[in-house]
Amino acid sequence: xxxxxxxxxxxxxxxxxxxxxxxxxxxxxxxxxxxxxxxxxxxxxxxxxxxxxxxxxxxxxxxxxxxxxxxxxxxxxxxxxxxxxxxxxxxxxxxxxxxxxxxxxxxxxxxxxxxxxxxxxxxxxxxxxxxxxxxxxxxxxxxxxxxxxxxxxxxxxxxxxxxxxxxxxxxxxxxxxxxxxxx
Amino acid sequence: xxxxxxxxxxxxxxxxxxxxxxxxxxxxxxxxxxxxxxxxxxxxxxxxxxxxxxxxxxxxxxxxxxxxxxxxxxxxxxxxxxxxxxxxxxxxxxxxxxxxxxxxxxxxxxxxxxxxxxxxxxxxxxxxxxxxxxxxxxxxxxxxxxxxxxxxxxxxxxxxxxxxxxxxxxxxxxxxxxxxxxxxxxxxxxxxxxxxxxxxxxxxxxxxxxxxxxxxxxxxxxxxxxxxxxxxxxxxxxxxxxxxxxxxxxxxxxxxxxxxxxxxxxxxxxxxxxxxxxxxxxxxxxxxxxxxxxxxxxxxxxxxxxxxxxxxxxxxxxxxxxxxxxxxxxxxxxxxxxxxxxxxxxxxxxxxxxxxxxxxxxxxxxxxxxxxxxxxxxxxxxxxxxxxxxxxxxxxxxxxxxxxxxxxxxxxxxxxxxxxxxxxxxxxxxxxxxxxxxxxxxxxxxxxxxxxxxxxxxxxxxxxxxxxxxxxxxxxx
Numbered sequence: 001x002x003x004x005x006x007x008x009x010x011x012x013x014x015x016x017x018x019x020x021x022x023x024x025x026x027x028x029x030x031x032x033x034x035x036x037x038x039x040x041x042x043x044x045x046x047x048x049x050x051x052x053x054x055x056x057x058x059x060x061x062x063x064x065x066x067x068x069x070x071x072x073x074x075x076x077x078x079x080x081x082x083x084x085x086x087x088x089x090x091x092x093x094x095x096x097x098x099x100x101x102x103x104x105x106x107x108x109x110x111x112x113x114x115x116x117x118x119x120x121x122x123x124x125x126x127x128x129x130x131x132x133x134x135x136x137x138x139x140x141x142x143x144x145x146x147x148x149x150x151x152x153x154x155x156x157x158x159x160x161x162x163x164x165x166x167x168x169x170x171x172x173x174x175x176x177x178x179x180x181x182x183x
Numbered sequence: 184x185x186x187x188x189x190x191x192x193x194x195x196x197x198x199x200x201x202x203x204x205x206x207x208x209x210x211x212x213x214x215x216x217x218x219x220x221x222x223x224x225x226x227x228x229x230x231x232x233x234x235x236x237x238x239x240x241x242x243x244x245x246x247x248x249x250x251x252x253x254x255x256x257x258x259x260x261x262x263x264x265x266x267x268x269x270x271x272x273x274x275x276x277x278x279x280x281x282x283x284x285x286x287x288x289x290x291x292x293x294x295x296x297x298x299x300x301x302x303x304x305x306x307x308x309x310x311x312x313x314x315x316x317x318x319x320x321x322x323x324x325x326x327x328x329x330x331x332x333x334x335x336x337x338x339x340x341x342x343x344x345x346x347x348x349x350x351x352x353x354x355x356x357x358x359x360x361x362x363x364x365x366x367x368x369x370x371x372x373x374x375x376x377x378x379x380x381x382x383x384x385x386x387x388x389x390x391x392x393x394x395x396x397x398x399x400x401x402x403x404x405x406x407x408x409x410x411x412x413x414x415x416x417x418x419x420x421x422x423x424x425x426x427x428x429x430x431x432x433x434x435x436x437x438x439x440x441x442x443x444x445x446x447x448x449x450x451x452x453x454x455x456x457x458x459x460x461x462x463x464x465x466x467x468x469x470x471x472x473x474x475x476x477x478x479x480x481x482x483x484x485x486x487x488x489x490x491x492x493x494x495x496x497x498x499x500x501x502x503x504x505x506x507x508x509x510x511x512x513x514x515x516x517x518x519x520x521x522x523x524x525x526x527x528x529x530x531x532x533x534x535x536x537x538x539x540x541x542x543x544x545x546x547x548x549x550x551x552x553x554x555x556x557x558x559x560x561x562x563x564x565x566x567x568x569x570x571x572x573x574x575x576x577x578x579x580x581x582x583x584x585x586x587x588x589x590x591x592x593x594x595x596x597x598x599x600x601x602x603x604x605x606x607x608x609x610x611x612x613x614x615x616x617x618x619x620x621x622x623x624x625x626x627x628x629x630x631x632x633x634x635x636x637x638x639x640x641x642x643x644x645x646x647x648x649x650x651x652x653x654x655x656x657x658x659x660x
Contacts, residue, residue: 086460131186138193142200149517150473155466 003116007129009170010109011136013072016163018137019144020079020156027082027153028091037088041095048099056107064111065175071104072168079161083154206520208587214271218260218618219522220587221652223267228254231277231295234357237381241355241648244270250650253377255295255325259616260524262652263328263376269650272381274324280304281384288389289346294324294382301387302504306458311392311503313344317425317559319508324382329616330374330567332578333507334423334444336416336560342373342567344388352380353644371639374567376615376653378640392503394452395423395444399493402439404428408535410441411560411577420446423506426558428539428579431486432479436543439558440490444506456502468513476516476523476554476584514582523554524585526599527614529561529576534609541605542579549598552584568636571612571629578614596620603629619656626657633657 029038056067078097085091117125147156208215213222226249231237244251250269257264265271277295284290285308292301298319301312315321316331327348332340347361350372360368372379402410407426415424423444428436471488474481516523530538546553557580564572585595599620603613612629613621627633637658640647647654 128186135189135193139196142196151466151469152512152515158466 003113003125003129005170005174006109006112006116007132009068009167009174010129011132012163012167012170013075013105014133015136015140016075016079016160016167017140019140019147019163020160022141023144023148023153023156024082041088041091044092044095045099045102048096049103052100052103053107056104060107060111064108064115065171067104068108068112069168069171069175071101071108072164072171074098074101074104076161076164076168079157079164082157204519206587208522209519214265216254216257216260216262216264218524220260220592220618221262223265225252225265226268226270228271228273231272231274231381234351234383237272237277237351237383238355238357240270240272241351241353241381244648245353245355245646251381251648252651253324253328253381253649255322255328256297256320258321259325259329259376261615261617261619261656263616264651266650266652266655274381275322277383278322283308285310289386290389291384291386292323293384294327294348295322297322298326299508302458302508305389306392306456306504309392309452309456310389312507313338313388313390314341315507317507317509317557318511320511323385323387327373327382327385328375328377329614330570332559332561332572334425334559335507336424336562337422338390339562339564340567340572342370342564345373346386346388348372348385349383350380351383353646353648357383367639368643370566370568371636371643374569374615375636377651378649378654379643380649392452392456393422394447394450394455395501395503395506396447397499397501397506398443398445398497400441400443401490402441403437404439404539405536407439407441407558408532408577412532415441415443416560418445422446422503424560427489428556428558429486430475430553430556431483433483434486436539436546436556438486438490440493442493444501444503447500450500452502455500456504459505459508462510462512465512468510469515472513472554476552482554516584518584520588521584521586524583525617526581526583526602526620527617528579528581528602528606528611529571529573529613530579530606530609530611531574531576532560534611535577538605538609538611539579541609542602545598545601545605549594549601551595551598553581554584555582556580568632568639569615569630570632571614573612574610576611600625615653619652623657623659627659633659 028041060067074097078094078101081094085094113126113129144156147159207222208219210222214225214228215222229240241251250266252264252266252269252271254264254271254273255275274295277293278297278300279293280296280300281291281293283304288310290301290305298312298315298321301323302319305311314331314333314335315326316333321331326341327345330340330342338344347359347364349357350360350368351357358365360372362369368379372382400410415421421443424441426439426441429438430436471485475485514523559578559580561572561576561578563574564570585591600622603621603625606613607625607628640654
């Protein structure tokens with residue numbers, strides 16, 4: 001089965017996510033004066049992720065691809081919004097958005113991987129998927145460091161938004177090519 | 184195969200990165216200051232939080248024969264804020280506003296409070312800081328220790344706005360210092376680079392916030408002194424002023440533009456005094472400044488763009504508090520093995536043009552990468568023992584991009600010493616918070632009261648509890 005399109009689009013997602021993640025943690029830490037406040041922001045992320053998963057669950061089988069596209073669009077908007085955040089409440093709000101997107105991305109990615117593989121022949125494909133997404137993350141995080149040093153953390157947020165937008169488009173294009181299987 | 188090549192590429196990239204980043208200025212386990220030069224191991228860095236705790240640190244340092252260095256934002260660049268194997272007291276968390284009396288226009292703050300903290304407190308009451316640097320990120324304690332100056336041309340240097348402060352001295356006593364109490368210490372601690380004790384809190388006098396109209400004028404270096412005396416200094420309504428000299432190769436050290444802030448009482452303050460919280464256009468301006476740093480065409484482009492920008496800003500209305508929180512983010516620089524370092528020369532008004540001509544020759548001969556020169560005006564003020572304003576002077580604040588290797592530093596030092604010789608020849612002085620490039624002889628020529636300063640240091644702190652590299656490099660004898 002052909003899952004190259006999934007691996008490619010999700011490698012772009014990990015490129016976008018891997019680029020931002022470690023620096024995003026630093027950014028959040030600088031917002032609060034305490035680790036407890038920092039912890040709270042992450043708790044909100046997990047709560048929204050858990051809650052949204054239950055809303056997605058009954059729709060996942062039918063609308064996997066749409067949900068995957070939506071997660072990338074949501075992350076793109078969150079990345080565009082971060083540089084303009086001026087209060088902790090906004091951070092909490094964006095954590096809610098990002099928690100929801102994370103649930104959508106993780107669940108639809110797993111579904112599509114399962115849908116496009118067969119029991120007994122999944123190992124190689126899952127291995128490939130993990131390899132390419134991890135390697136993308138590695139390149140991204142090195143690039144991210146240089147981008148912040150050269151420009152600013154905001155430039156990193158914008159670049160990440162661009163990549164999320166691109167991954168949404170890549171998945172959407174596949175869906176148009178074959179609305180049923182996505183291939 | 185494809186996977187193997189990709190993984191190899193990633194590993195190779197990490198390896199190359201490790202080699203590039205393996206320089207002394209990037210060592211996270213050593214302490215240095217903004218310059219990233221001469222990093223050393225210290226005993227520990229302690230965040231100052233409570234008076235009791237600070238007393239305890241002094242006692243511990245005395246008992247264990249350790250030295251104490253005092254740090255604010257660590258923007259001093261000559262090792263003023265740390266010393267090998269000593270304790271570094273980081274005062275940036277000791278930052279409460281202790282009291283504020285709007286009617287008397289007086290504020291008392293802990294030494295780690297920044298100018299921004301003060302501006303945020305006093306702005307709603309229509310008040311403003313009298314003298315500070317052009318950016319508001321610095322701590323009050325640090326600014327006092329370097330006797331800072333800024334764009335205000337009517338209020339002198341920072342020492343003028345300081346009423347009193349409390350000092351934690353080498354014996355672990357807290358004493359009040361003002362022009363009447365322990366008065367001997369007042370001119371020593373102000374511009375004393377942390378050698379006489381820990382400044383705990385400071386009482387400052389404030390002034391009215393007001394509305395300015397910003398205007399800009401273009402002129403040449405030769406015309407500037409006359410322009411300043413006839414059109415700026417003599418116009419009592421101009422309260423703030425600064426100028427820039429072109430570093431663009433096409434107009435190298437010939438063209439200038441000046442920005443004046445003229446009081447406009449007709450505009451109501453409350454319509455324009457909301458404090459600006461964020462910096463605009465950081466990404467494009469930072470990119471442009473990178474070009475300015477790296478290429479000749481970048482310098483030409485940056486100069487053209489800034490002169491064009493300021494000509495579109497004629498008559499812009501701005502509150503004093505907003506004018507005193509100038510942008511800084513776009514100049515942040517984290518180049519590995521290289522850094523942007525400041526140097527500052529004070530030149531008497533009548534000597535300005537001639538000094539700049541000689542300065543230009545040295546810069547060209549020594550091939551120094553100068554990124555920006557801002558000119559401010561400081562009134563004569565000799566109250567501080569290590570005073571730089573021996574007469575009414577222009578301060579030339581020069582930002583250089585410099586490689587940090589020992590060899591390149593030696594070459595740069597040679598150039599800086601030639602510039603200081605020229606400054607001295609023009610009855611000028613240089614500023615002490617920056618890297619210790621000037622020779623001991625140059626320091627002694629520029630600061631003739633050095634003997635008195637160090638004698639008093641020995642008298643007030645005979646065991647040299649408070650220690651830094653400024654003392655070590657310039658004590659002499």
